[in-house]
Amino acid sequence: MRTYLLNRAWQSLLTLILATVVVFLGVRALPGDPALALAGEDRSPETLAAIRLQYGLDQSIPVQFGHFVNNILHGDLGTSIRTGTPVSSMMRTALPVTLQLAVFAIVLATIVGVGAGVVAAAKRGRPAEWVANGLALIGLSVPHFWLGLVAILYLAVATGLFPASGFVPFTENPVENLHHILLPVVILGTGLSAVIMRQTRSATLDALSADYVRTAKAKGLRPSAVIGRHALRNSLIVVVTIAGLQLGELISGAVVTEQIFGLPGFGKMTLDAVFQRDYPVIQAVVLVTATAYIAINFLVDLLYSLIDPRIRVGGEAA
């Protein structure tokens, strides 16, 4: 297992380095003088000169890159050219909102998705399967930002059951926090739970036709034990590996959901930055997202190796 994890760690690090290079070059690919872009509205020669000095734009590309990496390693992600706020402190206020939204959505989607997937596989050919399959297909096909709009229209504006927008920090008022976050969580979780359901179902069907399930049945186990102890354990290995790849969808989904429900999170910060052409913020956002994605996928690999004894206890990876 040690070689496997070392290998994955090295691959993740390499990917991270490549991602940093891409982001760095991306900003250099901006049309025109990067100093102009970074300066925003104040285009006086003095400001431009200051920016060139600050970002080392007058130096060679490799030196600039070294400068760039050095700053990041010291926690300096740059400064917003619109507000003058350091990007790292903007992240500190925005990220908790997004994190709460994302984690709640993942938990909800996993419970619903795995549950429905197992039911669909176990009740193959019965009405329960058709209902679960149909709902998953719709969940996969409905644009969830539109579902959010409809939910606001009918559950918030028309009835007042939920607030249509806004956010209250959990530390300030836990009840209001949950009240505000519930609808966004459900909306963001819809698509994810549909994906997880379909993967769980297909992996469980595969597991149920495996020889070891026949053995389990031949032992006289109850169907619940056959599915829960034997089939699900194997199918979850598949689901966990694929769930890591859904993270990109989740990040994209969170941006839209925040926009619809007016949540002051990472997504809103990103969109504001794009429309205001706040390049340092965009650069930081892209870099932080890529880092988070790489880190979480490494954790998924770690989790995977913990569930699958074929990797954990010697032997070659299956």
Next chain:
Amino acid sequence: MSTTEAPLTPGPSVADGDADAPREVGRRRRIVRRLIGNPLAVISFAVLLVAVVVAVFAPWIAPYSPEQTDFARTFAPPGTSGHLLGTDDLGRDVLSRLILGSRASLEVGLLAVATALVVGVPLGLASGYFRSLDAVISRFTDLLLAFPFLILAVGLAAIRGASLGNAAVAIGIAQIPGFIRLVRSETLRLKSLDFVTASIVDGAGDLWVLGKHVLPNATSVILVQATVAIPAAILGEAVLSFLGLGIQPPDPSLGTMLATAQQFAARAPWTAILPGVTIMVLVLAFNIFGDSLRDALDPKGSRS
């Protein structure tokens, strides 16, 4: 190979179709038969067919120009004479905008998947076939995966501005890793099969083996992946246009229609509901057809 005589084998014989060609034809016929026998597949295919025909002839089918405003008749509800599905905040015909918007959605869907195919399939083949390239291409795949499509679109919009083309490219790039991984694993599988190994041992050139044996046999999985990728791209376009990162107003797009409708949803719910339903029907049709196709191609039999 001899088979037992007819009277004893009214069922399918084990030795059915021993030559390659008849089996291939039989397989195709069986796939088509399975698709036709599945009502969901037929319905979804019909919906897609209608959507494509409407998209191709959109300018002639749409009753109005999608940009034609009529300030005397804003927010006309569906059923108003002359405006079957009503009008929006500027008095534009909702039906015409839906038709042109669907056309844009399909355009982005096809453009994005074409981008992903053109880059992803060759890289997947190379990655699975040439051991020396595998590590490099795998890192490239990981790198692409690290940028979610929305973040890619954000970056692209920041660098090149927001447009239909850039939205399609951003979505397409995000779909490349999926195609690389799929084609790579299929290539690895096919490469280990006897007939491909035999061809390699016989001294056939790498490109010849890839083009003659690997790619043709990988077509069905690529096709299934494409039918899943198109609806994903359509949803992606809607999201990007909704956020202002894709198709720009006044060009009709289902996403921008929803963005506008957000402000007036309480007053004119149809402007918010109809584009969403249109997206859903399109995407649902693709997904159902994709599922049916995968089931029909699955040698283990139906799984829906």
Next chain:
Amino acid sequence: MTITPLEVDHRSGSGSGSILEVRDLTVTFTTESGTVSAVDHISLDLREGEIVGIVGESGCGKSVTAMSLSGLLPRSARTAGSVRLHGTELIGAKEPVLRAVRGRDIAYIFQEPMSSLNPVLTVGRQISEVLQVHERLSRKLTRDRVIELLTLVGIPSPLQRIDNYPHQLSGGMRQRVMIAMAVACDPKVLVADEPTTALDVTVQAGILDILRELRDRLGTAILIITHDLGVIADIADRVVVMYAGRVVESAPVDELFARPQHHYTAGLLAASPAPGRHAGTDRLQEIPGLVPVLAVQPDACTFAPRCPAADAQCLGSAPPLTSDQNALGLLPGHAFACWHPCGKPPTSAKELKP
């Protein structure tokens, strides 16, 4: 415990000492391309301490027969007839009844020990599961019993092996684990479906020894399913030959090898290598043709299209399973379904028995 297979007349029905009585067992499957008949009216008996072999080519219905005994077939299967375990009818029995039987009274050993064991559970866990379901022992007692079982099937250092995962064991070891799992509750009937097919020849002998030892020690009745006549000759007391879902011949093992009556049996024997044969001069013979897949069982001998002795009678009506001992000088308990039996013994078949 005494083994006296030669005295058994298996057709005498619910004779004394029969643990398992199968009567007119019929299994059909519903598939995408219609109905397939897998097993057609087969009957067999299994006595305490007896090892019965079912032999036939792949697709002849032998595995389906094994699975149907305790209702393990998929839902697409339809089963009719009767399977009685100590007089209790199992066909059509409710699931809880069958669950109580599986693993406790009728236990299975499957062909592929790698895929038949769950890759993510330790072997100790997989063996103790059976004990927990049927015996409800304490955790400590269960573990002791698992170690005892691992020792019984000849696994060295069971204290370490108990916490291993299947992928850490060799193929032979895995099959021993499967056997330990199967005999955990001292089943009355052990069904071994191709237990040695996936194993090396050297390992095969060891596995057969264990099975034989279990029979001698615990009096377990064993139904061994194989296409390998060598295995049959090595271990079985009695043999049932199946073809296309039907029993075509059934006899004590020495009798069958000495005087096969059905041409299919004779063909199988001629197609098996035996010591004393000379490569080149004595070529192995293959039976021309394939086992047919049948939608409906015809009123004809299903082997007729491949049979050298077939005539119009064979195609016109199905021969019943009879024993015609006096005319052909056969031993009691030798039955066959053929209109034109072979009669005299073919040369060199006896040599199959090592």
